[in-house]
Amino acid sequence: xxxxxxxxxxxVKPSETLxxxxxxxxxxxxxxxxxxxxxRQPPGKGLEWIGSLYYSxxxxxxxxxxxxxxxxxxxxxxxxxxxxxxxTAADTAVYYCAKLGAYCTSGVCxxxxxxxxxxxxxxxxxx
Amino acid sequence: QSAxxxxxxxxxxxxxxxxxxxxxxxxxVGSYNxxxxxxxxPGKAPKLMIYEVNKRPSGVSNxxxxxxxxxxxxxxxxxxxxxxxxxxxxxxxxxxxxLLFGGGTxxxxx
Numbered sequence: 001x002x003x004x005x006x007x008x009x010x011x012v013k014p015s016e017t018l019x020x021x022x023x024x025x026x027x028x029x030x031x032x033x034x035x036x037x038x039x040r041q042p043p044g045k046g047l048e049w050i051g052s053l054y055y056s057x058x059x060x061x062x063x064x065x066x067x068x069x070x071x072x073x074x075x076x077x078x079x080x081x082x083x084x085x086x087x088t089a090a091d092t093a094v095y096y097c098a099k100l101g102a103y104c105t106s107g108v109c110x111x112x113x114x115x116x117x118x119x120x121x122x123x124x125x126x127x
Numbered sequence: 128q129s130a131x132x133x134x135x136x137x138x139x140x141x142x143x144x145x146x147x148x149x150x151x152x153x154x155x156v157g158s159y160n161x162x163x164x165x166x167x168x169p170g171k172a173p174k175l176m177i178y179e180v181n182k183r184p185s186g187v188s189n190x191x192x193x194x195x196x197x198x199x200x201x202x203x204x205x206x207x208x209x210x211x212x213x214x215x216x217x218x219x220x221x222x223x224x225x226l227l228f229g230g231g232t233x234x235x236x237x
Contacts, residue, residue: 046231047216052224060224063128096172103161103179112220113163115175115184
C-alpha cells in the first residue's frame with residue numbers, strides 16, 4: 001500500500017526559500033505509470049495545485065507560481081521535493097504531496113486525480 | 128486560471144440527497160471528462176471520492192456519484208449520513224498537464 005509523508009522546516013522567513021520533501025513508501029517512485037504532485041491549502045481556505053512531476057524529471061507548474069517553484073525527484077531515496085522561493089506570508093499553508101492517477105487513451109495519458117495523499121505539513125512564513 | 132466555482136455551503140437532513148456543483152469553462156471542465164472530487168474532514172488530508180467525472184475508487188460508498196453537463200460537474204450524495212459532513216472540493220484537468228481546484232463547499236448535515 002503506497003504511503004506518502006511530507007517533511008521539512010515548519011517555519012520559513014519572508015524572502016527565503018521553502019523546501020519540503022515527500023518520502024514514498026510501499027512502492028517505487030520510478031514506476032513508469034506514476035506522476036507525483038504538490039498541493040497546498042492556506043489556513044481556512046481551499047486547495048491549490050502547485051505542480052506535478054514524472055520520475056524522469058518532466059515537471060508542470062501552476063502558472064501563478066511557476067516563476068518561484070521547482071519540483072525535483074531523487075529516485076535513490078524514493079523522494080520528491082518542492083522548492084518555493086521568495087516566500088511571503090501568503091505562502092503560509094498546509095502543504096500536501098500526492099500521487100496522481102491518469103486517464104490514458106491511444107498512448108496518451110492525462111494525469112488528473114490525486115490518490116493517495118500525505119498527511120500534510122503546515123509551513124508558516126514569518127520573521 | 129481562475130478557480131472552479133462551487134457553492135460555499137450546502138446542507139441536508141439525514142437520509143436526504145444533496146448535489147454540489149462545480150462550474151468551470153470550456154477550457155477545463157467543458158473540454159475534458161477529467162473531474163475529480165475530494166472529501167476533507169477538519170484537520171485531515173483530502174480523500175478521493177470520484178475521479179474522471181463518475182468513477183468511484185474502491186472502498187468509496189455508492190451513495191456518492193458524479194456527473195457532468197457542459198461546463199458544470201456535479202457531486203451527488205444520497206442517503207445523507209452524519210459522517211458525510213465535511214468540505215468537498217472538485218478538481219479539473221485544464222490542459223497542458225495543469226490542474227484546477229474549486230473553492231470548496233462545506234456540507235452540513237442538519
